[in-house]
Amino acid sequence: MEGNIFEKILGQDSLFLDRKAFDHAFEPTTLPHRDREVEALVRNLVDALNGHIPSNMLLYGVPGSGKTVVTRFVLGQLGEKGREMGQPVRTYEINCRQVDTRYRVVQTLATKLSQRGDVPIPFTGWPTDRVLEHLVERMDRAGGVHIIVLDEIDNLVERAGDNLLYNLTNLNTILKRSRCCIIGISNDLHFTQLLDPRVSGRLGQEDLIFHPYGASEITDILTERAKTGLREDVLEQGVVQLCAALAAQEHGDARRALDLLRISVQKAEQRSQTKVDPRHVRLAQSQLEHDQVTPVLQTLPLHQKLVLFSIRINEDNGLRNISTGEVYRTYSDACLNVNVEPLTPRRISTLLNELDTLGMIMARNVSKGRGGRSKQVNSAIPKTVDAITTMSDADPLIAEAARCRYRLQSHL
């Protein structure tokens, strides 16, 4: 072969000027259609610069409605101003999807505040209260105002209860030489119902709701990013609008829109085309669906896979809206075929709810009168994805179950 295999692609003119403009972590300099939210945060957080304690805040909104990016933007400027004024403001962002237990949150915070010579706090092992003591000590040592951002806080409360939030919102009564403010970010408007009233009262001193972006607002965001991220004139008429419309259907998720646009441009590049047209957007849309679902399918725990497998087997046989009981019967048969001890119906009920949350199935509670109350379950995996094959590739037991599927089908 002539020359290096990377040369051909490397030499190609990219349609991108700056690919980073489409990253989720990208921090834009302007935030279209979020002035009200920025101002609300600023009005509250300015107290940190005056030496007071800002109110704790709760930010609500669907995914991709700008909660995180607005918060980062405001906190970034706050930190800057604080340094300028000699009023140290420290900010910590914790994603409670990744750091999802009381212990780990406290441990992460304390570790971020550690200095040379401090005892390292292990991932697990210590009583949480002891870690909390270290955290308080370190916060006081650092002084100033500490702003703790708990992103996807609903996830934490769901898994670990509100004990931690009780501790954190109580910190100001223990701290001697510093102050602390909590900003919770949640996708779920109703999550405060899970909280002890004392905690929700202290945490939600100021609520801020981020409304989903509309199609025209997403268009503005995309146009803005395209200016920084793309070469001029690479987008054909209607591309931005199509991306915006598709994302607006997905509950106004701006992140989704940015992904769509980025992948559309990549699709055009891969075909060595100099213009992006709506066909590329369609291709990007189906790739995005595929890419979202595949890793989830592959990494589901075995019994989750078996449950989903059972639902798909039923659907392949033309059965829709199957009940929990039917899912369970097919599931236990499948377990029998691969020599796995089936879990209890109660557990399967929880697994079904989890699959629903993951978006792998649609489940709704229905009552059939004397026929009893149950769920109606349908899979929600895009048609472009072959769920059983994807799971089989990732798990030999599912492959085995798939080989035995004719035995299951004879039951149905």
Next chain:
DNA sequence: TGTCCACTGGAAGGGAGGGCTT
């Protein structure tokens, strides 16, 4: 109007696993 079905989903708790302290 009351009954009854087929569940749902909360509560409590067991036990394995991983890690630290004494």
Next chain:
DNA sequence: AAGCCCTCCCTTCCAGTGGACA
């Protein structure tokens, strides 16, 4: 090594429920 602490996954138990049907 024994004793804690914490998390995760799971079971058992059971009160509660929406709505068709007698």
